[in-house]
Amino acid sequence: xxxxxxxxxxxxxxxxxxxxxxxxxxxxxxxxxxxxxxxxxxxxxxxxxxxxxxxxxxxxxxxxxxxxxxxxxxxxxxxxxxxxxxxxxxxxxxxxxxxxxxxxxxxxxxxxxxxxxxxxxxxxxxxxxxxxxxxxxxxxxxxxxxxxxxxxxxxxxxxxxxxxxxxxxxxxxxxxxxxxxxxxxxxxxxxxxxxxxxxxxxxxxxxxxxxxxxxxxxxxxxxxxxxxxxxxxxxxxxxxxxxxxxxxxxxxxxxxxxxxxxxxxxxxxxxxxxxxxxxxxxxxxxxxxxxxxxxxxxxxxxxxxxxxxxxxxxxxxxxxxxxxxxxxxxxxxxxxxxxxxxx
Numbered sequence: 001x002x003x004x005x006x007x008x009x010x011x012x013x014x015x016x017x018x019x020x021x022x023x024x025x026x027x028x029x030x031x032x033x034x035x036x037x038x039x040x041x042x043x044x045x046x047x048x049x050x051x052x053x054x055x056x057x058x059x060x061x062x063x064x065x066x067x068x069x070x071x072x073x074x075x076x077x078x079x080x081x082x083x084x085x086x087x088x089x090x091x092x093x094x095x096x097x098x099x100x101x102x103x104x105x106x107x108x109x110x111x112x113x114x115x116x117x118x119x120x121x122x123x124x125x126x127x128x129x130x131x132x133x134x135x136x137x138x139x140x141x142x143x144x145x146x147x148x149x150x151x152x153x154x155x156x157x158x159x160x161x162x163x164x165x166x167x168x169x170x171x172x173x174x175x176x177x178x179x180x181x182x183x184x185x186x187x188x189x190x191x192x193x194x195x196x197x198x199x200x201x202x203x204x205x206x207x208x209x210x211x212x213x214x215x216x217x218x219x220x221x222x223x224x225x226x227x228x229x230x231x232x233x234x235x236x237x238x239x240x241x242x243x244x245x246x247x248x249x250x251x252x253x254x255x256x257x258x259x260x261x262x263x264x265x266x267x268x269x270x271x272x273x274x275x276x277x278x279x280x281x282x283x284x285x286x287x288x289x290x291x292x293x294x295x296x297x298x299x300x301x302x303x304x305x306x307x308x309x310x311x312x313x314x315x316x317x318x319x320x321x322x323x324x325x326x327x328x329x330x331x332x333x334x335x336x337x338x339x340x341x342x343x
Contacts, residue, residue, distance in 0.1 A: 007036035008124060126286050129242040131301035133288050134234040136281055139300055143278070145228030146216065153211045161204050168197040201265055209261045213254060221250035233303045236293075245298065253296035 003020060009032055010018045016029035019040050027041030125133065171191040179186065219226050224236040224245055236253070238245060245253070257277050263270030281288045287299055 003124065004126070005040070006127075128239065128287070128299045128301055129237060131237075131303065134300040134302045136288070138232045138234050138302065139281065140278075142226070142228035142232040142234055145231060146226050149227060150208075150212050150215055153215065154208050157211060158204055158207045161200055161207070165197060165200040165204065168193045168200065205262055205264055209258060212258050212261065216258070217247070217250045217254050220253065221245050221247040233305070234300055235303050236298050236300050239287075239297045239299055245296070249296050249298070253292045253298055256292035256295050257290075 003022070005020060005022045007017050008020050010016045010025070010029055013029065015032050017032045017034070017036060018025045018029045019027050019036075021040060030036065127133075172193055175190055216226055220236060222244055225234075229235060236245060237243075238249065257274060260270035260273040260277075263273065277291045280290045281293075281300075284290070284294075287293075289299060293299060
């Protein structure tokens with residue numbers, strides 16, 4: 001996976017931060033504790049022509065030639081990783097060496113001290129649209145809150161149908177339980193539920209699915225958040241742009257997780273499919289996408305506290321908004337981490 005452009009801690013000097021343009025380091029480093037500017041650093045002025053100097057003395061055998069870096073040091077102006085020109089029309093910048101540093105493999109390679117093929121150690125975590133990915137715990141809590149709300153809606157709308165189904169199947173299970181306690185395993189003469197029981201199950205599942213769709217899809221289409229996601233502070237965004245999902249994308253995302261509810265009738269097959277979907281972010285890297293996220297091409301991000309919807313000076317989680325506190329009550333923790341910090 002290519003690393004997105006942004007300010008990152010320089011692996012060669014952990015006390016500084018530099019800008020990575022997707023192909024190499026550019027610009028001068030800044031202290032790691034400073035807040036980096038928005039976007040890439042300003043272009044550096046071209047170097048002044050060097051004054052005429054007498055010829056350099058001939059170095060001793062084995063010493064580095066004039067203008068050559070010491071072992072383990074990059075060339076002056078060299079970008080990481082080194083890339084050769086791509087052909088005519090791509091001349092090297094002034095001061096750029098005409099080849100890789102001594103000891104580097106032909107065709108480019110990692111900077112000195114980097115392992116071949118990538119970042120030293122663990123690569124920085126992706127930040128879609130400049131926001132950190134939501135953790136699995138936050139997503140699970142948001143989903144449980146939404147489940148409780150949908151369950152309450154079902155208790156109101158579906159309650160009568162559930163009560164009728166219980167009346168149909170209670171004689172059968174009461175007799176099964178009585179025979180089991182008496183040690184009788186026979187199935188002859190058991191009271192069978194009427195044909196209406198099967199129809200009631202279908203109606204209950206259809207109503208439950210429709211209530212879930214009506215609760216989740218419109219709110220996700222307009223703002224990327226259900227009530228549970230607002231409380232937890234997570235949001236669903238398209239991978240392509242920071243914009244509302246729209247009804248079509250929100251419906252595709254819900255279909256993968258919500259429609260299997262209709263298959264609960266088939267020995268709980270739908271519940272198994274939904275469980276696999278719900279656990280899939282634990283095994284997806286690096287974007288932690290669930291199966292329904294992959295189908296809709298979405299990611300779930302964690303919103304900064306200052307960006308959460310506020311009402312009467314309080315955030316959606318009930319705490320006082322940082323912007324509405326007295327100046328003396330604000331702490332350095334109220335600002336978000338600068339872009340490029342690895343969580």
